[in-house]
Structure formats: structure tokens, C-alpha cells
Amino acid sequence: MGQTGGIGKMLVLPFYSTGWVDGMNRGTRKAIQKRAKRVPLADRPLFYNMVCGENLRWPLTAGERKRSAEIVAQLDPDTPFFHGGLAGRVMGNYLLPASETGHDPKNLKEHFPTRASLVYLTTSIDEAGIYAIQTGGKPGAIYLVEPEGPLELDVETFRPLELMLADRDLVRRYGRATLISSATAFACPRAKVLGIVQEFSAAFCVNAVKEARKHALDQVTRFERLGA
Structure with a gap:
């Protein structure tokens, strides 16, 4: 059975127990691709990201890590990385994983403990x-x-990217290089703080989270109307 929790039928996938292919089994892959056909091309990257975020969050397999490394190797050495989290760090501090700090906004320790041993970074502010x-x-x-x-x-970036690269319509429209460049989220054992880009008050964070949740629900509703 798929997950529940009010995310809408179009984003909930059935569970298939056979035919695993590097972390995403054939049945699940086909189910996602079938539903993606109902989504306008411009919205498919978002759809792939949302459906993988709800259903396919377990750690990368060995095969996936190998393919991930090939993509990481293509990064410009001067690519800047950013991290969003609790305020209070200063230049020279180290960001450590949730398994060590206890701060776990993705709730990884409960469901995916091995992923809680990584620090998450992005190339997008x-x-x-x-x-x-x-x-x-x-x-x-x-x-x-x-x-x-x-x-x-x-x-949560790698698996949507693999689905995008397997989507012939997306590749034809945007090209492989553009799709690969859209992968902005990374993970590593720890990271050193080089500087503070921006700080947010507690009140701002509370209000912003409410707005973000509303926006996410609006997106789910929009996909549901496409034919769940």
C-alpha cells in the first residue's frame, strides 16, 4: 500500500515488492511515469520531485551512489554551497548531521537513520x-x-532527476545538461561554515512555514485536478 496523510491520491504510490532496480522498483517507476503523462510538461519536474519526496526517501543504493558521483564530478570546482538551519553558527564552525546534533527537520532519525548521518547542502540560496x-x-x-x-x-534530488532523464519529452524540450543542472541538493558527512548569508527571526520563521505549507497543499490540489 502507498503512504497516506492527506497528500492526495496522485502523489501516493502503490508498494511493489518485486523487481527492484537500484532503489526504485519497476512497478513504482512505471506508476510514476504513467501519472506524469497527465501533467503538463512544464510541471513535470515539480511533480517528480513531489512524488519522490513522499514515497522514495530511503538511502541511495550502491548503484545510485555510483551514478550520483558521476554527476557530482561534473560540478564546477568553484560552485558555492549553502545550508539552511538554526541561527547561531559562526565562521569556522562545523555543521554536523542530525544523528549528532539532534536537530532533525526532515525527521530522518525515525524513518531513515542512515540518512541522518549526513549534512544537507544546496547550490540554491x-x-x-x-x-x-x-x-x-x-x-x-x-x-x-x-x-x-x-x-x-x-x-530526494537524485531519484527525481533519474525520472526526468528517462522522460523523453522532458529531455527533448530542455536537454540533459539543463535537467542535470537543476539538481541542487547534496549531502556530505559535515560542512564548514564560511559565512552567514542571511538570518531570520523566530516570528518570521513561524509565519513563513505556514505560507510554505499552504503553497505545498495548493500544488498537491493542482496535481489532483489533473486526473488522480
């Missing part, structure tokens, strides 16, 4: 801002950081 406000009502901040240790694509 806007994306970092999304996590900077998820502080449980405490002040948040966006940091410029330097990853340390092996760098890999975040699973």
Missing part, C-alpha cells in the same frame, strides 16, 4: 531558505559552507 525557516519556532539562518568528505546528490 532559495532552497537553503526553505530549511532556514524550519527551525521549530527558533531563529534561522542561511550559511555559506564548504562540504567535507564525500559529496553526493541528496536522494
